[in-house]
Amino acid sequence: MDVRMALYKPPSGVVFDHNKFAYYVILTIIFVFSxxxxxxxxxxxxxxxxxxxxxxxxxxxxxxxxWAFGAILSIGGFA
Structure with a gap:
């Protein structure tokens, strides 16, 4: 789910719309943790x-x- 979000879903929303680097850093941290x-x-x-x-x-x-699964879902991995 994490790799799919990094490849196919662009950062959006109030937090990540203006800070794309934070979006990819969080996805990378979750991937490494997994x-x-x-x-x-x-x-x-x-x-x-x-x-x-x-x-x-x-x-x-x-x-x-x-907690890691919840973080991915809160970013929007369920869509």
Whole structure:
């Protein structure tokens, strides 16, 4: 969703209409965060941590990923 917005949806609205650089910086940060999130999920699956610790790290990762998804939706990724 993030890559589609960067390629096909021009910045618009009150905040991003006059500051296109901020739009692309936010999309880049969300994209990099998503890549880190995927590698962290793979690490959790393959790690030798205890079940409780993996569950706790996975819960934190899920909570943070919801914030990134909310950020993409608030920019307009649902259209």
């Amino acid at each position: 890549i880190v999130e995927v590698f962290t999920a793979f690490w959790i699956c393959k790690s030798s941590l205890t079940y409780r610790r993996r569950l706790w790290i996975g819960g934190v990762l899920l909570f943070v990923s919801i």
